[in-house]
Amino acid sequence: MQRLLLLGLNHTTAPLEVREKLAFDAGQRDAALSAFAVRFPGCEAVLLSTCNRVELYISRETHGRPREEEMVDFLADFHQIPAQDFKDHLYYKANREAVEHLFAVTTSLNSMVLGETQILGQVRDAYEAACKAASCAKMLNPLFQRAIAVGKQVMHDTKLNEGRLSVASVAVDYAKNIFENFGDKTILSIGAGKMSQLVLQHFAALSPGQLLVCNRDAQKADALAAKFNGRAVEFDKLAEHLVVADIVVSSTGAPDAIITRARFEALRRQRRYRPIFLIDIAVPRDIEPAVGEIDNVYLYNLDDLQQVVAQNQSSRKEAVSAAMEIIARHIEEFAAWQRQRELGPAIQRLYTRYHQVAQEEVARTRHKLANMSDAEAAHLEDLARRIVNKVLNDPVQIMKQSDGVHTPAGQYMHAFEKLFRLENEDGSADGEKTG
């Protein structure tokens, strides 16, 4: 019987310095899988290594190798680091817990950012690499295929990956509600701080026609503009820049508003009344709220954007329970499949063996009762068959109802095979007959 094991660490159990030591790039991963196959022949393995986790999934025989310590040693040997450096950060899971963990990983429930979709691709890459290395077989193949399917289903059927979780990406989404094409638009950043940089990073991805950075400190403006292929412009000529800008991101440390209604009204005619999207992420605000009352001006401040972010976070959290329901259902389905796979042949051998024993006893009895009619013989055979079925029904039902990937079923299975002597193909123990 196969046993599924997981050994790994992630961002919740290990700091970055430890994760760095244990990380595998693509080449190292392939080499590790090959080394694993040599060291532990007949054992399946998938190695998942991302910036936030390193996990080794294996499938082996119930009493086979490797054991937990051997898995730890393998990782230590491959990276040539002492096991003590990372041993305390590891988690070890078996069977059902390992399946639960894998499904939580592919659905991003175990990720740093709930609802992130990158992990699904990373798991798929790890699985494909294992397939290429021929280290996936009857257990890990269906498991990882199902894990990927669960990830897709959760992303599709729940709100787990809906909505943006950063102010910058929400701002970009609002810009898309106003403008269709960004290739002819000018984006103006007033301020060159960290927040401005974050927002500009998202807007730069839209490939705007022009990107201007305006800051009191010209050097900072130059540095930020250079990052995004933009142009630094003078802060003193802000009015001129507001005339050409279509999207303005304001994040200065100014104590008072730098764009007032009066100042902006004077520029409307020069702007030819073009719509403008103003993003004010400064505290205190850089743009007077009254500016937002002007026609064709769309003013959003930090609160407005953070409200959307908070709403999205809340939606994602609500989606967790829906995701967990989907995961639970898939775990049960996988367990049932596993159970069927392991039990099916064993039950078949059990019934075959003991019906054969019953038939032998019926034949012996018929031989002793020479005057038995055909009808009586038929009744006797029927009796023997029914007795065998009734006697075996209870243990078989208990086996079927136990969890296929849970430890008790594994123990049951082992005892089942021993007690009923099912190790041999024909179901009979060597040199023994009942009777």
Add this chain to the structure above:
Amino acid sequence: MGDVPTTGQLGVLIAAMLVLLTGLFSSLRRWRLETRDPTLASASPYRVISKICLYAGTIDCIGVLIWHSHARGSWQPLEDNFGAFLWLAVLLSLFIIYTQRAHPLRGLDFFILPVVLLLLVLAIVFGKTKPHEYQETTWSIVHRVTAYGGFVAFAIAGAVGGMYLFANRRLRHKKLLPGQGFGSLERLEHITLMSVTLGFALLTVGLVTGLFRVLDPRRPNSLGPDWYRNPKVVLACVAWIVYALVLHSPINPAFRGRRTALLSVLGFVLMIGTFVAVQFMPGK
């Protein structure tokens, strides 16, 4: 001959209206659900229903048109009220279908389908009357085609203008979450201006050809000597002025954005008034 629609034709048309109405409600329901719950699972049946109803209703109307034309013994469009309103409704429906396939614009059907339904109602209400006996001249044919063609373009402009006003209001009041809009405001404004441009050209030709008809000394003036005070003429001219203002926006940008959308809607209301006024004009 068969200018007046038969009971059967009216029955099928009413069925088409009910189907389109069902499609409209399904579409609205889907939008409400997706606004509250962006996952598609709960909303996708409504999407399917609204699509099926739109296609079925349009095919139904085309079927009635064919039936009516066959019964009349003439395949020339826009010759009678019933056929004319039906043509307009079908053209607008086809516009929705084309746009949603080629360049999807969420919410377009919410705003255009009511116009389609209104046209079908007008077809039923005014279909049995025949206010004019058209004298088939080149001018009258061109007049009718351009007038009706302009109406279709203005209907699109008015509907999209309505979408702009709705989306603009929600954006300014911060009631719109990202991704829930009807397409960007820039795109809506662009569609409005394109439609108005086309409609304006057609309306201008329609007005000019109408004027030629009225002033043609060889034919009796169907609008009478005070034709310039005729409500149809007045409304059409006012609509022309409104749309001229809309088209003025690139030159005088004070009219762009929300004002363009408002004027488009106003212009379309005037056009509807013009079409209704036609029904009550006596004479030949």
